[in-house]
Amino acid sequence: MSMFWIHFKKEMLEAARSYKWIWVPAVFLLLGVMQPVMMYYLPDILMMSGDIPPEAAALITVPPPEEILASTLSQFSTIGLLVLVLSAMNTVAGERSNGTAELVLPRISSVLPMMIAKWAAMMSLLILSFVLGYAGSAYYTSQLIGTLEWGPMLGAGAFYIAWLAWIVTLVLPLGAVLRGPAAAFIALGSAAALTMLASLLPSHLQWSPGRLSAIATECLTGGDPSAWAPAVSAVCFMALSTIAATLLLKRRPLLPQA
Template sequence: MIGFMPMLSKELRELGSSLKILYIPIVFTLLTIMQPVTLKMLPTLLKDASNLPEGTIIQIPDPSVIDVMGSLLPKFGSLGSIIIILIIMGEIAGERASGVMAMVFAKPISYVGYFAAKLIAGSLLVIVSLFAGMIISSYYTEIMFDKVDWLDAMLGTLLYVPYILMTVAITLCCSAFMKSQVGAGGVAFVLYLVLTMVPQYLGSFFRKVSPSHLVDTASNVIMGVADTHIVAPLVGTLVLCSVFIAAGMLLLRRQEV
């Protein structure tokens, strides 16, 4: 981990100077808040958007707060992951292409220290943004619908963290071995789709340990569903995270700067 601390301090400083720490939480908030706002406004939207004859009555039962809260993370899912891929894809490939990586690795900085600093800063950014989004969305859900169980909401969000960390790890790994950042983003997106969708067709074991199951599990925790099995998808997702982190470090070391 030689050179880890200077690299991390540089990464954290850059989060501030690039304003990522400000606009990524806003983007995540917009993504998560869309669901409660849409559900609340649905009757009005339908009424305004369609040319129904006067006197038509649209009756949509008000969704429960549990349903609304349970839908926050699945709705965030793919779009949130695409945004994470877009944020992270240039972290290493971009530095290689610009030539700054040659300046960095001519100094006593290890590949592990460099990769770990990027991983921690990227993870911190998406975790802070996710919690900001979930806290603000839960708050507005409480205003628009009913009382929210904050403990369940935060525990469910915490359980979702390995899922977004996996997306960060996949993207950094691709960024470590691809020369172009667009290429890194493309490969990361394909890998993300494969890892989240394919296990559903591979039998019950793979379904249980798949990252997609973790999203359902996190939603169940938020909704306060008892008898939720969290260990298998949690372990499965963490194993995938570790594999991509290790592969990323190895590929970075093997690649020439």
């Protein structure tokens, strides 16, 4: 436990000194707040631009609050996820390619506390950023458009965090064998592949953690999806990724020619 804290404090200090604690939450907050504001003013903006016939303009209305929140989530799935993965890609890969691992690893008898600390630090940043962005979006939505119900909103948030979390965690084992950018690219690619497969073959991939983002949206828009299997498999994915990262890093702690 004490080893975990030593590593965790180091990761937190690193994130603070590289300003991750500022720019990642800032991106999420901006994305979250922009969405309801944009949607609210969209009809007015279109009217102002002039060329639209009034019949067409009448079709464009402000969507209900739940849908706005759901569209915020889809914003997070692209730019938000990219920012998270990029900010996390060097947690393991960087230690290997910079060579800092060569000084740290001989000192510790077990790599697992270090890996868990890295994971926990990533999750802290992820949760804070998401909660900030999501709360910002919900606040503006309720101020500008209409009230939201707490239950579905919190449920959707929790599933969405699980979705972000398992993808970001993929960076750990990939970083233990590849360089940072390659790890980030493959993590994003496999997330996209799994999410797409889940929507192409819904009956075969009930358990797939790739479904979690769709489940979160469904939660908001009034469905009551059964989400146990994907949630459990996401947790398993994360545990497996962390353990795999530990074993891989132990096997090949240094890049050749490092």
